[in-house]
Amino acid sequence: MMFGWISNVQSITITLDELSFCGKFSIMNINLAIAYCIEKSYEPYVISKVLDYIVELHLELKINCSLFVTGRALTTNRNDFLRLNKMPFLDIASHTFDHIGIKANLEQRKNEFNYIAPVSIKEIADDCRRFNSLYQEIFECQCLGFCAPRGFYRGLADRPDLLELLSSFYYKYIVSWTRNNLDWFPCDQSVAPFSYHYQGFSHLLEIPTHGWQDAAWIKTRPQTITTEYWSSQKNELLNSLKLPRKFFGLVLHDWVIFEEFIDNNLIKDFYLFCLENELSVGSFKDYYDSFYLNNQG
């Protein structure tokens, strides 16, 4: 099977001028951090198509983004990621090897409860080791970011054991606070990025995500994923700008993009709305860089 991603990317000519925006946001306050979870490894052609879409969109708009990638996806789409490695407007970070749950979720959806058990500490350590070894082999550098699948209320603030483990793998930023106090959505805009210094890990920065996850919206109210989902995200974003930190974290999923957004302009329209409102838009790594620059002296 011929993947559109391979042929399309080879045909994209990136000039030095076009690449000059890469890193531009690293010295600015980021208002909107964008990431994509790349995890549909059991259908690698979906990943190829969605990566193709992401590259074209971000080149056109000249904005950086992060990719939170499972080790399984790195395995099934290795050649795609080798090409992505040459594109510095992308920050590629971990979404664990096997999309494991590192902390329990007890989702409360109205009167319904859904419990998702975590795996053991040993399994998390083995997973991190496996992911980092593959990442090093492909990209020849250290992985700096870790996005916990599903995410949690309070992130890892109540789990110093997990912070210690992730710290031992040299991660610098963590994306794990993505839910409200019902372990559900939307995650409140008032949750600002913070370092885990109270737990003894001041070098680990939590960068939360806000609003609804597209994956949760499509599972519970699929009929409005192309309408109310986006108006809800815009409202949440505008509310976040009224708060001191003026920050909104957005994560979209490869399989939702493929099913609902790849053939329309809804994602592009959202980013254009942000740019028209003069927001600084970048990757989660850009936010990490700017956080430490802004807090030095």
Ligand SMILES: [Zn+2]
């Ligand atoms: Zn995920």
